[in-house]
Amino acid sequence: ASLDNARHLSSLLRAVHFQDHATCFATANGLRVTVEDAKCIQANAFIQAEIFQEFAVQEESVTFRINLSVLLDCLTIFGTGSLPGTTTALRMCYRGYGYPLMLFLEEGGVVTVCKINTQEPDELLDFDFCSTKVVNKIILQSEGLREAFAELDMTSEVLQITMSPDKPYFRLSTFGNAGSAHLDYPRDSDLMEAFHCNQTQTNRYKISLLKPSTKALALSCKVSIRTDAQGFLSLQYMIRNEDGQICFVEYYCCPDEDITEAEL
């Protein structure tokens, strides 16, 4: 695969970088990088083949596990500053099972070659989240949520999300040392692009697991928030890169308690 601007890849990978290891899955459609934690949360970054200048996969699919911190250090070897006019060109090669991932990066005539060892891919969680099972769905403009997520009360163990066809429509709550905080978004707010809530649902999620999603939120222009009957949460972030191309990052999270409370 080759990419004229390595930042198209590195910035997306940073949005899911909350663990050292990631599983890479490549097919003719593109690249998916998955990071998991505690068997409760999974983040996926999708970089479709069209983003790359060249993208070819020999077999049907290729999967390997790799150290994401190392990969990011290599992709950003010439620095992370996004100066206009200076881009790092990237070429990635993977021979197959057992072979290291080769990266060739070039900026201003200087070439860096990286060889990163790969490992056996782990079993990945399957949240089995499909659109037919979605109970509640909201699409918001990211700028509305950014400040809220950046200022989440981290002394609270959970983030509680309430979605309802009635008031308060969409509420984020924390219960920290200083007290509880509630942030409500009315359904007719300008930031609300779509509002499809059928049932009142209140679910709690471990805040430490969701906090890394702030990185994806910071890069995105829109976010879709969906829950299913079991309270599983899907956050999908639409990210526009420097060239205006669209990529997606999604986070799936299990609810902290199995009970979905119906709130009156």
Add this chain to the structure above:
Amino acid sequence: MAAAGARPAAPLPLTGSRPPPLPPAGPAPPCDLGPRSWISPASTTSAGNFFDEFQMEGVAAEHNEIYLELVPENLSRALKTAQSAKAVKIKLTNKHCPCLRVAVELPSLSSSSRIVTHDIPVGVIPRRLWNDFREPRVPDFDVSIYLPALKTMKSVVERMKNLSNSIVIEANLSGEMNLKIETDLVSVTTHFKDLGNPPWASEDGYQSSVQDRDLESMAEARIDIKKLQQLLAGQQVNPTKALCNIVSKRIVHFILLHEDVSLQYFIPALA
């Protein structure tokens, strides 16, 4: 000046008050294995050009030098207040103990200017130990090469520092330099080309053997990556000339020339 030779201990209070007494004297241990840096004026006659006023009297006529030892942070803190100063005067005094008195004249709104004085305790190094601190000669290097753009080198070394503790610098006489790291997880090599090799004036016929040497063969040394990163991080301004000399597997010698000042760093190779 009484020879004390001791290392000043505590950082200093700012003005006026008496500096803390120096700890009991002990010989300054010569350290010959660690990295060393030298800052010297670009030429010996330029002291007059660099300073507006320069007066000193050494130990004796034939040894017209004074060697002082101090804690760098004290001096850097004192000089920080001098960033927007009208004038700075540095004096070596010996009121209760040897001190470098840095008097900074600062602009002020009233007609009389403010003067902030810092007294930095220093240790005077006895003449018998002077040899330990002599500026080392330029080593008999295998390769001498101009450094690439410091900004690029800085970024690359910073990232490599996250991945490995040691880095290999290799270069040849065809203007090529590689920075390499290798660990169990990853190996990364950055290739710089067309850097140019500085011409060194041949003094003792040494140069001819260098010319005979194969232009493509690389001289390399493995050094502590943190030391290299610190050296690069310390460069705030782009030097007029920056080059390094490599003695294969022994030492890397960096020379950075600015208009008035030259900085030299010696980083020994790791075992």
